Amino acid sequence: MRIKKLQLKNGYKRFHDLTIDLGDDPARIVALVGPNGCGKSSVLDGLLFHAGAYGQVGAGSRRDNTYHSMMGLPLSHADIDIEFTTGKYDAVRALRQPTGRENTIFSFRSPYRYNSKLKIKETKSVPEIWRNSYGAGDASSLDAKMEDNYRRLYGAYNRYRDDNDLKPSEAKAKIIGDLNASIKKCLDLEISSIGNVEGDQGTLYFKKTDHPKDFEFNVLSSGEKEVVDLLLDLYLRKDDYSETIFLIDEPELHINTAIQGNLLVEIERLVGPECQIWLTTHSIGFLRKLQTTMRDKCQIIQFRPEFNLASEAHTLKPVTVGAGTWRDIFAIALDDLAHLVSPSTIIYCEGRAESGPGGQERGMDAQVFNNIFANSYPDVLFTSSGGNTEPDQRSTIAMAVLSKVFPTVEIWVLKDRDMASGKVTDENDRQIYLRTNSNNHRVLRRWEIENYLYDKAVLKNYCECEGIEFDESRYDAFVTDIFDQDLKSDTARIKKICGIKGSINNDVFKVELSRYVKPNMTVYRELEDCIFARK
Structure with a gap:
C-alpha cells in the first residue's frame, strides 16, 4: 500500500492549497526536501491529523486548531485528502477493522525526542504494538517509545526462552540477532544483553570493540540512542505493520553524515516490502544515498521558497534527480559549501548564460538536456554558456580552473549543428568539425x-x-x-x-x-x- 496523492487545503498549517502528486506508480521512499520552515513536517502532521479524526490513537489528536492552522481557524479531516493505491483512507480503514488493525495505516516517528534514560524497576504489561497507542502524535511532541519497546523486547525474549526451553544465551541470539545486524551496520556497538529486571538491571546493555566492559543504554551518546531507538521500534513493528505508511521526521538529527546513509539502508531493510516510507530530511548522507544506490526506490519532493505555498495553490510532483538538480538539492544541506560539490562531467551548451536565484539554470537547452539524461547519466551536468562561440570560451576557463580543484571533472562543449552562424552545414561538415577539434567537443546531428x-x-x-x-x-x-x-x-x-x-x-x-x-x-x-x- 502506498500514497499516490495528498491534498492539504483550506489553510492547513502553512499551506493555502497544497497537492503532492506522486503519479500512478508511487515509489517506496518519498523524501520531502527543503529548508527549515518550508512545511516538510507539516505534511506529516496533516496525514496524522486526518488519521486522528478517524480515531487512530496518538495520531494528530493531541493538538487543537491553534496548532493545525496558522490562522487558528477550525479544520476538519475533510481538509486533508489522501488517496492510496488501494483507495481512500476511510475505505482502507474499514477493510482493516475486522482484524483490529485499523491503527496500523500510519506509523509515525518524531525527530530526536525520545526517552534519554532507560531503567525499569518492574515488569508490567504494555499494549500490543499494533494498537499504535503510544509515542508522538505530531512533529513537535515527545516520541517516548523506548521504555515500552524495551518491555516488549524483554517480554519476547522471556516467551521465546520459556516456550522453547532454551538457555538465556540461545534465546538472546534469536531475539536480538537481526536487530544487532542493523545496529552494527550503523554504529560501532551491539546489544550484549537485554538485562534482568528482577536483578535491578532493567535496561539494554551494549559492548564496543574498544571498550573493556559492557555498559547501559543511558551512557550512549545522543546520536547512538537515536539510532538504537529508531531501529528497535522498526524491528518490533515488522510483523504487525506489513502494509503501513511509515512517517519519519528528520531521522538524521544527532547523527553524523557517515552514519546517515547506512541508517537509511537499515530503515528500508526493516520496513516490510508492501510498505511506503515518507521521510523529511536535509541530510547530506540521506540525500546522497537517495540519489545513488537507492535512486530507483525513491521520489523526491522539493519545497522551494518561490512556490508561495502559504498564499497560492500548488501541486508538487517528484523532481527528476540528476546532476541538473543535484547541486540545487544539496544546497539545502550544504548551504554556502554547495559549490564544493561537483559532478563528474560538465557539458557547456548554448543558451542563456545568466543563472537565476541560488544558481538556478535558466538556459532552455541545458534544462532540456538535464531532464532527458537525468536518470541515465546522474553525474553529468549540462550548463548554458551563451551563444555560438561562448561555450568554447567558457569551457576553456572552466578547464583551467576546475582541473586544479577537481582533477577528475571532465569539461565538454556541445554545439547545435547551426554552428556556422546560420550558414548551411551538413553531416560532412559536422564530421570535419569533430575531427579538427579536441575530443571534448560534440555537435548535434540535427539542426x-x-x-x-x-x-x-x-x-x-x-x-x-x-x-x-x-x-x-x-x-x-x-x-x-x-x-x-x-x-x-x-x-x-x-x-x-x-x-x-x-x-x-x-x-x-x-x-x-x-x-x-x-x-x-x-x-x-x-x-x-x-x-x-x-x-
Whole structure:
C-alpha cells in the first residue's frame, strides 16, 4: 500500500492549497526536501491529523486548531485528502477493522525526542504494538517509545526462552540477532544483553570493540540512542505493520553524515516490502544515498521558497534527480559549501548564460538536456554558456580552473549543428568539425535541439500523456525533414498540431517536452550517441 496523492487545503498549517502528486506508480521512499520552515513536517502532521479524526490513537489528536492552522481557524479531516493505491483512507480503514488493525495505516516517528534514560524497576504489561497507542502524535511532541519497546523486547525474549526451553544465551541470539545486524551496520556497538529486571538491571546493555566492559543504554551518546531507538521500534513493528505508511521526521538529527546513509539502508531493510516510507530530511548522507544506490526506490519532493505555498495553490510532483538538480538539492544541506560539490562531467551548451536565484539554470537547452539524461547519466551536468562561440570560451576557463580543484571533472562543449552562424552545414561538415577539434567537443546531428524535441515520437507521447489529440497528418505534411528543417521558428505551429489551445511560453513548452523523451525512443538513442559516444 502506498500514497499516490495528498491534498492539504483550506489553510492547513502553512499551506493555502497544497497537492503532492506522486503519479500512478508511487515509489517506496518519498523524501520531502527543503529548508527549515518550508512545511516538510507539516505534511506529516496533516496525514496524522486526518488519521486522528478517524480515531487512530496518538495520531494528530493531541493538538487543537491553534496548532493545525496558522490562522487558528477550525479544520476538519475533510481538509486533508489522501488517496492510496488501494483507495481512500476511510475505505482502507474499514477493510482493516475486522482484524483490529485499523491503527496500523500510519506509523509515525518524531525527530530526536525520545526517552534519554532507560531503567525499569518492574515488569508490567504494555499494549500490543499494533494498537499504535503510544509515542508522538505530531512533529513537535515527545516520541517516548523506548521504555515500552524495551518491555516488549524483554517480554519476547522471556516467551521465546520459556516456550522453547532454551538457555538465556540461545534465546538472546534469536531475539536480538537481526536487530544487532542493523545496529552494527550503523554504529560501532551491539546489544550484549537485554538485562534482568528482577536483578535491578532493567535496561539494554551494549559492548564496543574498544571498550573493556559492557555498559547501559543511558551512557550512549545522543546520536547512538537515536539510532538504537529508531531501529528497535522498526524491528518490533515488522510483523504487525506489513502494509503501513511509515512517517519519519528528520531521522538524521544527532547523527553524523557517515552514519546517515547506512541508517537509511537499515530503515528500508526493516520496513516490510508492501510498505511506503515518507521521510523529511536535509541530510547530506540521506540525500546522497537517495540519489545513488537507492535512486530507483525513491521520489523526491522539493519545497522551494518561490512556490508561495502559504498564499497560492500548488501541486508538487517528484523532481527528476540528476546532476541538473543535484547541486540545487544539496544546497539545502550544504548551504554556502554547495559549490564544493561537483559532478563528474560538465557539458557547456548554448543558451542563456545568466543563472537565476541560488544558481538556478535558466538556459532552455541545458534544462532540456538535464531532464532527458537525468536518470541515465546522474553525474553529468549540462550548463548554458551563451551563444555560438561562448561555450568554447567558457569551457576553456572552466578547464583551467576546475582541473586544479577537481582533477577528475571532465569539461565538454556541445554545439547545435547551426554552428556556422546560420550558414548551411551538413553531416560532412559536422564530421570535419569533430575531427579538427579536441575530443571534448560534440555537435548535434540535427539542426537544433528543437529538431529532437519536435520528433513525432516525442510529440505523440506528450499528447497521449496529456490527454490531447495529436494531428499526425498535419504533422507529416509540415515536418518533411526532421534533421535539417528549421523547426524552431515554427514552434507555434507545432503547438497547434499538438492540440494546445491555451497560451504557453515556448521555452516552457520545450522544457516540458523534454520530459517525454524516453530511452526506448530512436531520437533518445541518437542524441545519446551524439553527446556521449561522440558519433
